[in-house]
Amino acid sequence: MGKQLGFLVDTEKCIGCFGCEMACKNEYQAEVKPRWRRVYQQKEGNLPYPERNFMSLACNHCADPACLKVCPVGAYSKREDGIVLHDHGRCIGCRLCTMACPYGAPQYNEKEGKVEKCQLCYQKIDRGEEPACVAACPVGALELIKDLASFPGPGTVKELPGFPDITITRPSVRFVPPRTGIQIRRDAE
């Protein structure tokens, strides 16, 4: 196995604008569902830091992908650069992968009777371009990690509260945790 690509999600910079999610739709002219990339917003009170609560997630192109392991028809493969590819032609829509993935990345398309997921814009990667979501972020909160093994990532963490257990599949995602400012609020009870 060569290098492993991944996403850096800077929740300190993220403003929850959903530009990444819509840019993904725009790039592939996808239907409303599935949502290959999703911006999750967590309610205040669910987190140790009360305020900053956006997490932009897609397929994490795991080092040890559960989808690949459970697929009965070999629709999943892992490229040299670590991208987990899903072969739409082979997929039989059995949905085992949707149950196995801790992150909800593979999603069932009711219309087609097959599963879909983020392919990390592999055609763009092969042309030396950035994934559509990364290129769209107005504040640089989403980055492509070129090689996870040598990613120094000062100030980055492998998981954040609310993110599923990373020991199952070893997701190729890193986070910058949020920082909360000084808030003088009138909504205290």
Place this chain on the structure above:
Amino acid sequence: MRVYRSACPCNCYDACAMLTYVEDGRVVKVEGDPGHGYTRGRLCAKGYAYSRRVHSPERLRYPLRQFPRGSGNWQRLSWEEALDLIACSILELKARYGSTLPLAYNKYSGNFGWLQNTVDAFFTSLGPTTRAGGSPCWAAGLDAMYLDFGTIYNPDPEDLASCRAVILWGANPAWTSVHSLALLQQARERGGIVAVIDPVLSATARWADYYFQVKPGTDGALALGVLAYLYRQGHLEIETIARYATGWPDLEAYLQGLSPEWAAAATGLPPEAIATLATIYAKYLPAATWIGFGLQRHANGGQNVRAINALATLAGLQDGPGGGIYYAHQATWPVEPPLAMPPDARGSNRYLNINNFAAELVSCREPPVKFLWLAYRDPVTQEAGARQLIRALDTLEMIVVVDHFLTPAAQVADIVLPAASLFETWDIVSSYWHYWVAANEPALPPWFEARSDLEIVAALAARLNELAPGSSTFPVGRQATTWLDILFDQRLQDLLGLKSWQGLLEGPRKARVPAPPSGITLRATGAGEAALPVLPVYVPPLAPPPEYPLQLLTSHQQFGLHSQFQNLDWLQALNPEPAIFLSPVAARKRRLADGDLARVYNENGEIIARVRIEAGVQEGVAVAYEGWYGKDRYQGKRLFSAGDYNVNFLTSPRATDMGNLTTGFPGCAFYDCFVEVCRL
């Protein structure tokens, strides 16, 4: 696949330039234009959804007639039939009243492309007509700028990146100007800080270094309290102020009576917060103060902006580049090209306040208004007192709507004409915020029978002249590109350093930023003439009546731009139904749980919305986002009847204190709206 230059013409700070990828006559992708210096190749979530708008199955394809009005009984017309009906109505009214004043035109910000001016020119070409004047958006704040500085000036917002402090006063750019966040991010990376002052813990406030939650409409007390504190602490450069500011001694006398405790009581903040904000203004220089449009949508809105102007100017006199007050500008906007009225025309246009349009429409006499052309807006969704507007519209004999979708306004019209989108037309787009200007070229063939607004009025003018020669002076053969030649006048050529607008086809271009104002007028005699305080003293906001204790803020939504975009399927998936946001305390007092359906009501009417309990909304406030006219079903379930949710069923056409000087009419105090909420 071909790539075309596009420019988003919506009412937005960022005014993006786009690259549009077209294949087989369809938009297959839009991208930000990396040559646009403010938006740098990125779009917002709405912009990325453009392909769903231009090719929406719900987009209007043909001229339609509704008979009877409001019945939902729509009949397809040919363009000839539609234009004949409209032309005959115009000519019959002109003959009946011996005047063209029964013809009214109401437009606003649905498309801020320069060619919007051609529809104004068409109405001028008929003779004196009735127009909606003023602005629902920025009027009070513009007047405050004009009174204080004698001009409307916005610094170059790209300089925000070099500020040590950016104070976002009532602005939520994380939702309304995403590209500006990149500049604020840069300021932070260079050691600067971002502070947000807002009655609601907005997405921007969550992201900021400091957040001050004020009671709505009390911004002036905070500004003056901070200014008085800085004065007491000896942080103001009094000698410089005396030179730069006229009327300082009067304001100085007023400030001597103010204390942090007074400001704290008025704003609901603790007294220490006054000192904290004062420290930001005193220590972090240069400091930029970005005044949003929301806080001037109160009966004391203009006065509050004047107070902030005083603080930001007097505290920041030693500022370097980037410091100062940011609001908006009109420097790169074209002016309506002159066009003579028909030789037999007498008199001048009659202007009705766009913010009180319903009442002024029905009280119009000699002659009354009988015909209305609505374009570039949906006032039924966006105008305060929308129920009154619907009733007022029903007194008219002919209502024509030009739009992309069957909006609520279109649903009460007689004739609806399908408008071409930006992808099917020429245009130029400038911003009221940054100084970039971008051209828009046609990228698609016409959508079914849709036509540009210019083509529509040109065809109508031609038909009018066939039926009654000389009734319109509109140059019917003039192409869009020729109109742009005319609009791109000497002033704009100089600002952009271009001989012709075609230079913009090579890429967006930045205009020269005008010189800043040379001083501040603290004692504004113009205000006195308008029966307003001459000094930027504090005027308290309206208090809620006991029966309606919640102040309803109907701010801009995230997934739409006023009444646009939010109806598109991609965006509706993110924002499937309208909600009323309440504080935990306010919800508990009313025995409301998150997810309940609630009735929000006051003396004007009621709306139905899903309760969302959100820490970050203060107790006396409720928030419901404007602009919704989405589908009434979600996941197959009927939740809302069409018309169950329109925040402007609750608002009143209450005037702001200012707006007359720069827009001709006061603005609208949308946020002085008081409601009660109960379970449905």
